[in-house]
Amino acid sequence: MTKRIKAPEDLRSARWFAPDDLRSFGHRSRVMQMGLGPEDWAGKPVIAVVNTWSDINPCHTHFKQRVDDVKRGVLQAGGFPLELPAQSLAENFVKPTTMLYRNLLAMDVEELLRCHPVDGVVLMGGCDKTTPGLLMGATSAGYPAIYLPAGPMLRGNWHGKVLGSGSDAWKYWDDRRAGLINQKQWLEIEGGIARSHGTCMTMGTASTMTAIAEALGMTLPGASSIPAADSNHIRMSADTGRRIVDMVWEDLTPAKIQTHAAFENAIAVAMAMGCSTNAIIHVIAQARRAGCEISLDDFDRFSRFVPVIANVRPSGDQYLMEDFFYAGGLPGLMNRIKQHLHLDTLTVTGNTLGENIEGAEVYNDDVIRPVDHPIYAEGALAVLKGNLAPDGCVIKPSACPAHLHQHTGPALVFDDYPSMKAVIDSDDLDVTADHVLILRNAGPLGGPGMPEWGMLPMPKKLLKQGVRDMLRLSDARMSGTSYGACVLHISPESYVGGPLALVQNGDLITVDVPARAIRLEISDEELARRKAEWKAPVARYERGYGWMFSKHIQQAHEGCDFDFLRTDFGAAVSEPDIY
Template identity: 60%
Template structure:
């Protein structure tokens, strides 16, 4: 053991003979603990993001008990602590508004309480990044337990993927090709168990990224939420964190340039969510590691997409991925593109994937037969996005990847909702739909509005994809030719704020360009006439967020959280 009992943080609360420590011990005894249970043993905080409205984490009450069992077995003392849940579909205007809130809560829980290590229980899109960001800033040992994907959906013998098939069939409902009764029946078969989206959406993307970062046990990222392997993994994580405390294996000792590059490579090869980009940049910046959009694009250019999953593919879902070999088989296939000597919670990454096999090469492709020749996400720059934009080109229409068309501009989401289906809207299949006021400041909170619906009159003509450009995000389960995260955003007066109906916009994904084809003198005149909107919130968390949040290309963290030294440990008197 590297540490001795007197080196534990919790020793300062429980192990010394002072009046305050006696009071601390008596309060634990008030909770039913005996002194031998907590003196000289690591106290493990289990940060649980369960709530009655957290659909993805419906099993977390049980899983917390599994984690506790593992902690007790390894000689630690488990303490379950609730933290803010971020339910993706329920929380408005966006869970991204609250990612940094949960990160700060995690950091402050760990700093202010007698905890020696953390088990981070997350999964639904923003919870994992938030928990990891907070653990980095706190600087004590931590291990991540991902929620796991739900079972695949089913409707009339067809596999259903959460999110992806909602967009697909809602377009068909609006187009009149299916009836409301069909839609209602499909809706009932879509989400069949606890767990995160079973497509290659943000939740599974970030779970894969966390495993590649070295923050989970081997294979943890892909275990379905209701599979019996999941409680076994949770218990093993509870046992392992106790060992990590004695070894003083903190998160900052696990993360370096190798592990961040591994996470980016895994994300690109997974064909994962565009949301991973601001999350991984924020994680890197918390850890003091270089990570920018250019690094993403460089890694994407050399790493092929090998996971044949929706929304990139047409058939397979995360349950199929698990049976095909799961995250260990996937990372083992990707091994030539990974730094295998990177340190993890359980040895090196190479040791974690040693001996892993793949049982279905249609689901997890080989490097010599990838699903797509490069990573699933590309970084764009140009006069419309001088600080960058992203596109998930693996889930876009190939014929749209080079396109020039006239803009149809929506001032904000309410404007989009009011006018999109107007029969008199001046729009064709060649138009470029533009949405602004949907970035970190403009949303506020960077909502997932980037996969704008196709106008109803075009759906009736058979159109199912268009070029769409916004400063918004989109769900990792979404698809289509959607240019996202345009920076600077419109709310700050970026070029997106200056676009007018009829302006020509040029998209060139192979050339990594997105340009507004308007004369610079005209843009200068528009810029001089532009005035910002008044921030909608003047109090509370949203006001603090809008004063302090960064742009998409820098990770959307709060400026006072991403920089500077950690807050000193509390003094015990």
């Protein structure tokens, strides 16, 4: 039974539609122009359905139909649904990177909600940056909100082998470069690796961030892992539409759900899932929008005691998200790590997280492992600090060989992605498996936008020798579907004069994951001398959105949000009675 706090006259949308004045006459007459009558909106919550569908976003292909399922649920619960399209960030197609536009989506959502007669919102997303972008915008707006995840696609297939998006692309591309896969086989893999709508079915950034949304309490229980093509997803969409109407009457806003404890739940779940490294940047940004101070240290703290129990690629060796869902999904996983969770946090259901997962079962102990038989004894990510990364960097030790967790080797430096790409396949490249590949000028400003270039390709010369991994460092990000000994998000970035900008070919680099350390093996005096000689690169942009981005983007350890969107920058302007 809905615990109504609001009455119809308290609805925000009533400011537009209820008064007996000329301005409201204009609002009502224009709604009637669309063929609707007072019985459609009068006294009902107006629900924005923010849809990130587009023709070029394969992850969200089904949203063209799912939006109707959401509307059906809203109507059944006595609400008035309005679809509001928002920017669609198609991870595979947007250049140089969707990360350049995550904050633009967040601004789009916040302003969409502020300027329209909206009482609550269903956020439809899933493709990597859409989840944090939608949630950041809705959190800043502050109206009742619920998230609807797109869901992972079905398993890929090639020659009877199960394919995982991203992870197997990197694997078989290296095989092709090494001469083990021919052109015909490569085209067959292209046609088999992504065979339905939905997000990546590996534990990439998409599944990581939708799981985090659920752990935060912003989705219905179990919603994050339902495959996009499963009929459960249709029913969940309608359920989401019904629930948001009740949330409006209950005045259940993101501020009541997204507490510091809820973000700690999100971090714990991310570690147990074998999460994408991108989780760190997005969760920090989301938390700060909610007024919660979350930092790299929180991730490292949880990584020490929450094991990886989701046997899903790339941390796992066999299974994909479809298997994870049928094994019990996120409720099953959370029930297994409940000793690490704050079970009293509130969720969009109106119940606590503990109430939501009570009785949740796991049906396959190999897909979702018991905590005493994990994939990896510690959490998925590790935060390293040292003179090369004073503000921190991140590695995913659960997805790289143990022998590279502690390594010292000479640097092989590339100043940009094109120069690296031009020589990485050369048989004359002076490189050994002991080298540490370094890519710089690929961070938030340098990329621009911090592209997913951090999984530097293995030198073809080494692939031919049978070497499949080596230490690789950058101020870039990498896809959550990637794997390997890649140290990422080095902060401050090289483009602004961070220590990565000062590394020279042949310098020794030490990485020690157990000690959480990274070091450029030169003296402080030599480091200072090089810093004094460093010259800032030319600006990337002189106008437009890129110029604004460059002026206001924060560094990776701060979540890469715009400084003027922080809660401590200033309060949002209160809504005057001008409707």
